[in-house]
Amino acid sequence: MALVLFLGLMALAQPPVVHTWANRIEPWLFGVPFLYGYLLAVYVALIGVLLWVLRKGL
Amino acid sequence: MEPWVVATSLIFLYLLVTIVLGVVANRRLSVDMEDFLLYGRKAGFVVLYLTVVATYHSAFAFLGSGGYFYTHGIGFWDAGTWTILVGAITYVLGSRIWALGKAFGYITPADMLADFYESEAVRVLVAVVSVLFTILYIQVQAQGLGYILSVASGDRIPFEVGTLILLVVAAGYLVAGGLRAVYWTDVIQGLWMYLAVWIGALVLAFKLFGGPFELWRAVAVERPDLLTLPGPQGFFTPGIWVGMGIALSFGIVFQPHMMIRYYSAVDGKTIKWLGATTPIYLMTLYIPAALVGLGGALVLPDLAIPDQVFPELLFQFAPPLLTGVILAGATAAAMSTLDSILHSNMTVLTRDVYQRYVAPGATQAHYLLVGRLIVAGLLAVGYLLSVKTFAFLVTLVTLSGSGALQLMPAIMGVCFPGRRVFTRIGVLAGMGTGLAVLYLTLVPAPNPLAGLVDLPHPLGVHAAIWSIVANFAVTIVVSRLTPPPSPETIRRIHGEVERFVYGGEVVAEGGEAGSLEGGTFKAPRGKAHELPEGGRRG
Numbered sequence: 001m002a003l004v005l006f007l008g009l010m011a012l013a014q015p016p017v018v019h020t021w022a023n024r025i026e027p028w029l030f031g032v033p034f035l036y037g038y039l040l041a042v043y044v045a046l047i048g049v050l051l052w053v054l055r056k057g058l
Numbered sequence: 059m060e061p062w063v064v065a066t067s068l069i070f071l072y073l074l075v076t077i078v079l080g081v082v083a084n085r086r087l088s089v090d091m092e093d094f095l096l097y098g099r100k101a102g103f104v105v106l107y108l109t110v111v112a113t114y115h116s117a118f119a120f121l122g123s124g125g126y127f128y129t130h131g132i133g134f135w136d137a138g139t140w141t142i143l144v145g146a147i148t149y150v151l152g153s154r155i156w157a158l159g160k161a162f163g164y165i166t167p168a169d170m171l172a173d174f175y176e177s178e179a180v181r182v183l184v185a186v187v188s189v190l191f192t193i194l195y196i197q198v199q200a201q202g203l204g205y206i207l208s209v210a211s212g213d214r215i216p217f218e219v220g221t222l223i224l225l226v227v228a229a230g231y232l233v234a235g236g237l238r239a240v241y242w243t244d245v246i247q248g249l250w251m252y253l254a255v256w257i258g259a260l261v262l263a264f265k266l267f268g269g270p271f272e273l274w275r276a277v278a279v280e281r282p283d284l285l286t287l288p289g290p291q292g293f294f295t296p297g298i299w300v301g302m303g304i305a306l307s308f309g310i311v312f313q314p315h316m317m318i319r320y321y322s323a324v325d326g327k328t329i330k331w332l333g334a335t336t337p338i339y340l341m342t343l344y345i346p347a348a349l350v351g352l353g354g355a356l357v358l359p360d361l362a363i364p365d366q367v368f369p370e371l372l373f374q375f376a377p378p379l380l381t382g383v384i385l386a387g388a389t390a391a392a393m394s395t396l397d398s399i400l401h402s403n404m405t406v407l408t409r410d411v412y413q414r415y416v417a418p419g420a421t422q423a424h425y426l427l428v429g430r431l432i433v434a435g436l437l438a439v440g441y442l443l444s445v446k447t448f449a450f451l452v453t454l455v456t457l458s459g460s461g462a463l464q465l466m467p468a469i470m471g472v473c474f475p476g477r478r479v480f481t482r483i484g485v486l487a488g489m490g491t492g493l494a495v496l497y498l499t500l501v502p503a504p505n506p507l508a509g510l511v512d513l514p515h516p517l518g519v520h521a522a523i524w525s526i527v528a529n530f531a532v533t534i535v536v537s538r539l540t541p542p543p544s545p546e547t548i549r550r551i552h553g554e555v556e557r558f559v560y561g562g563e564v565v566a567e568g569g570e571a572g573s574l575e576g577g578t579f580k581a582p583r584g585k586a587h588e589l590p591e592g593g594r595r596g
Binding site for chain 1: 295296
């Protein structure tokens with residue numbers, strides 16, 4: 001489960017997603033351009049998965 | 059007082075602090091190779107955390123990242139990928155490497171690989187690859203240090219002299235105090251560089267644009283080409299994005315200075331904590347770096363050396379005292395990595411080459427002396443490279459990571475037990491092929507492919523990807539045709555991995571591991587899973 005979640009989120013931070021759908025300035029997210037804000041959100045979620053795995057002791 | 063005097067004085071004050079720490083560490087040092095090389099395998103979470111992050115982030119992160127954001131735009135935010143991958147790799151792979159190091163007394167990456175593949179040729183090739191490619195890393199730090207001191211002094215201290223001063227100081231405290239000195243200075247350097255880059259970026263953003271969000275809006279108006287992929291020069295193609303992600307995660311983790319940190323941990327739980335939490339520090343350091351690089355592209359659009367954007371902005375727009383404090387943080391970033399790489403290369407050359415092939419059976423004091431002489435030699439090579447050749451700091455680090463990446467199949471073969479085992483000839487052939495493909499896809503000339511394909515990075519795919527795919531393919535095919543390691547070795551090492559992953563680990567109180575006899579580290583072979591007195595199962 002954790003592995004699937006991690007890989008799924010990582011895929012969202014890789015091509016083709018980042019070079020197509022996410023590759024834009026508008027709309028702004030969290031006060032920053034879309035691509036930057038989108039990636040920041042994915043990265044935070046990935047760190048969340050790592051912390052969850054640690055907490056579960058996997 | 060003139061600004062350059064304040065800035066330069068603060069950097070020298072910082073250098074004085076590191077020298078004092080080296081001297082204090084020297085007083086705690088025993089004539090013991092394991093203490094000198096591995097901190098006695100007693101590093102706890104806080105020290106290890108700060109030394110890992112400070113070592114991973116170097117001049118490349120402090121100066122190079124700003125330069126890349128400045129030149130190629132938002133594509134460098136790919137950095138989140140590789141910093142988080144470093145955490146995941148540490149969690150899964152680093153903990154296994156720790157377990158094997160603890161069980162069998164490994165000190166260098168080559169110890170582990172040579173033991174499993176039962177091959178001295180593997181040991182030598184791994185040692186050569188480790189040292190060869192991390193020398194580039196020494197060059198990165200040396201260049202970064204030279205930039206900092208020359209900018210801070212307003213070019214009164216020439217690049218060549220600044221590089222030399224800072225290299226000598228880093229080598230000095232390393233030679234005096236070994237890994238203990240490196241770890242102690244890394245604690246200060248890790249904290250200092252993080253605060254410095256955040257404070258510096260925010261001060262500049264507020265002073266020049268009215269705040270970070272206003273900075274983003276100004277970039278969107280004046281340079282929207284910096285805010286989408288593949289960037290103004292078309293650099294961040296999909297193939298480069300993935301390739302840099304792999305080279306700067308796996309490729310850095312497999313370098314000896316990072317693997318030695320796994321060996322030095324007091325227990326496996328510490329490594330897992332590192333894996334889960336280091337990405338928080340590593341990834342968030344690039345948030346202010348984006349502000350520096352993108353803001354700098356608007357304010358100082360014609361910089362000859364983009365890697366100097368951060369110190370140039372500070373020197374021109376920040377108060378002198380703050381500039382000095384922050385540039386001392388940049389010095390910390392470069393020195394914390396430089397000392398670690400000098401230390402790891404010294405370890406590899408002393409342990410894997412000198413102690414084994416040149417003078418086996420000498421005294422501990424003799425090896426310590428040789429190690430210190432090796433540091434001096436590495437210093438000279440790094441210095442000459444830094445003053446003779448120039449390239450983007452990030453480019454050099456990526457090349458360094460791409461080289462170390464070629465150890466990946468061999469390391470995976472040790473750490474992940476499977477039905478099909480990689481063989482000695484398989485991993486040697488794979489590494490050789492990977493290095494050859496790396497050369498062919500990266501070096502423009504002399505190259506037989508020149509004129510036939512675009513170089514470097516043919517078809518927009520990073521050389522790291524071409525080389526590691528070729529490496530894995532050859533390793534797998536050749537391993538199916540050649541004899542595997544002995545069943546006893548496979549059972550011993552893969553059994554230890556399985557015991558660690560599925561059966562619980564053994565942790566000795568105080569981090570005790572093995573013993574030293576006759577100048578050679580004697581591993582507690584076959585006894586690692588026995589519960590030591592005072593120990594516990596994790």
